[in-house]
Amino acid sequence: MKTGTSEKGLETLIMRHLTGVDGLSAPSSIAWHDNAPEAGGNGWFAGSPESYDREFAVDTDQLFAFLQVTQPEEYEKLGLGDYRDRKNIARQKVLARLQGEISRRGTIDVLRHGIKHGALGFDLFCGTPSPENKNAVERHAANRFSITRQLAYSREETKRALDLCAFINGLPVM
Secondary structure (H helix, E strand, O other): OOOOOOHHHHHHHHHHHHHOOOOOOOOOOOOOOOOOOOOOOOOOEEOOHHHEEOOOOEEHHHHHHHHHHHOHHHHHHHOOOOOOOOOOHHHHHHHHHHHHHHHHHOHHHHHHHOEEEOOEEEOOOOOOOOOOOHHHHHHHHOOOEEEEEEEEOOOOOOOOEEEEEEEEOOEEOO
16 A cells, blocks of 8 residues: 655654555544454554533544443443533533542542542543453453544644544543
């Protein structure tokens, strides 16, 4: 497969290797109940720049898909309705809490130990399980590793973008 030696070519190679797609066109939808990426690759999801919330620095599609699949009862108690509605107060509160915890403790600690939101507690990463624990194996498989191409990150200058950004369950890590 010929991609050239340009920066764009390298980005395409990385995206195709991880996700099976070039990452230039947005995925049609998030696979909420099926952890298998839609196009193959090496188990990564191709993220969409449109699902990245610049205000809270999180990929909301990946985050809420992970929460709904791994913790459906707690997710329902959030009462989010349409999490894509940026004016949704419940959504704003959850994301503000997450942002506050990341600012205070750091992304890695939040991934390791989760967050509390009122009376609810949320795991934000499911660690490596012992093979005999079937439930833990299923939860670990539900982790969502994603990579987004040309991610506009700045709230002030919309033309500033990262070539590639890697996420774990919607939280940017690289």
